[in-house]
Amino acid sequence: MTLHVTFLGTSGAVPTTTRNPSSVFLKRGGDAFLFDAGEGTQRQMMKYGTGFDVSDVFVSHVHGDHVLGLPGLVQTWDFNDRSEPVTIHTPRGTKSKLDQLVRAIGSPTGFSVRVSEVTPGEVVLERDEYEVRAFETDHRTTSVGYALREHDRKGRFDREKAEDLGVPVGPKFSELHDGNPVELDDGTLVRPEQVVGDPRPGRTVVYTGDTRPVDATVEAADGADLLIHDATFADDAAERAAETGHSTAGEAARVARDAGVRRLALTHISSRYAGDVSALKQQAERTFTGKSVVAHDGLELDVPYPQ
Structure with a gap:
């Protein structure tokens, strides 16, 4: 069963000529999801060939650079005669804002758009082979992260x-x-x-959205195969990161180390690093050597099963 991640948008709040606002596309077999949907997400889906067959959108918080792509995406789905329902998951207390945003164009859609509020610790989506659970993050507003964790697989048959x-x-x-x-x-x-041998572990992908480094992420990402973590700033801007509710590359790497994850992808990169992200990479590598990557728009990562 393939588990594949495509980074559609990796910029901070201000996009650049090479980085779109936040969005991550995840495909597991025949299931496809979006984690956040910044402005222009639908065009990024076309550019990087992900397709539009998404059943659920997981919103980390309702700042514009994470949700302004939703109205256009919903309209495109409607233009394409979509009939399958879509569920947009959003932190508790923000449902009315998402409802207004999605319906800003004023016309009813030919498919159901359900906005569902979530709380940290809640299983947001449950399927036979995996679940998506929300966890607590620390930003300047109500926010959550999401962890897709597969259930254990059967042991090997001898x-x-x-x-x-x-x-x-x-x-x-x-x-x-x-x-x-x-x-x-x-x-x-x-x-x-x-x-039959012992059960074999499944895979885990964790997406933080915008956040300070917090213990809740360490817990949610325990042993994860891929952690996608806010790394808006380099370490010399740690004070600015704290003021704005973000993380530095070094802080993200320490979370990855403490959680024992297999791979770290740094995202939500500030426009101040538009010309050179090497400092972010170097600072993450000091703590999380050989396992860190600074994500860029169009980056694709396969998530293999643990050995």
């Missing part, structure tokens, strides 16, 4: 051992792999634990 135990090739293999014991023709009972 076909050779099953055959040695006399299990015939066929449906009984599937029964055992599904966790059910099977009885052989001679009355022998073979149990799943005899031929």
Whole structure:
């Protein structure tokens, strides 16, 4: 099952000629989601070929650089005769603002647009194989981050051992792999634990939106395969980061280190670094060596299963 991330917008509040406002596209198999939707998100989706088949949009907070792409995207969906419903998740207390924004053009859409409020700790979306949970962040307004965490997968099936135990090739293999014991023709009972290994961990992708470095992110990102973290400023602007509710590259790297994540993507990059992001990369690498990348618009990352 593929798990693929495309960065559609990686700028701070002010876009640049090469960075669009915040948006991340995530595709897991046949499911597709947006995390934030800054101005121009629909054009970025066209430019980077993600397609528009998104079922849910996860909004971290309602500052303009994270939501102003929604009216145009909703209108484009309508122009394309979309019929499937879409759910926009937003922090508690901000539903009315999102409702007004999405319906700013005044015309009803031919599909359902549901705005749902979320609170930190809540499972926002639950599917058979994974869930998306909101967690607390620290910005200048009501805000949340989101963690997509897959459930454990089945252990590996030892076909050779099953055959040695006399299990015939066929449906009984599937029964055992599904966790059910099977009885052989001679009355022998073979149990799943005899031929199926321990459950294997799934994958986790965490998106913080705009935030100060907080323990809640460390907890939500525990062992994550990919942490997408606010890194608006370099470390020499730490005071400015604190004043505006953002993080520096070094602070993001310390969160990644403390959470034990496998890879860190720095995003929401201030326009002051439009010409050179090397300082951000270097500062993250001091703490999180060999595992950090400064995201740019169009960057694609595959998230493999843990070994």
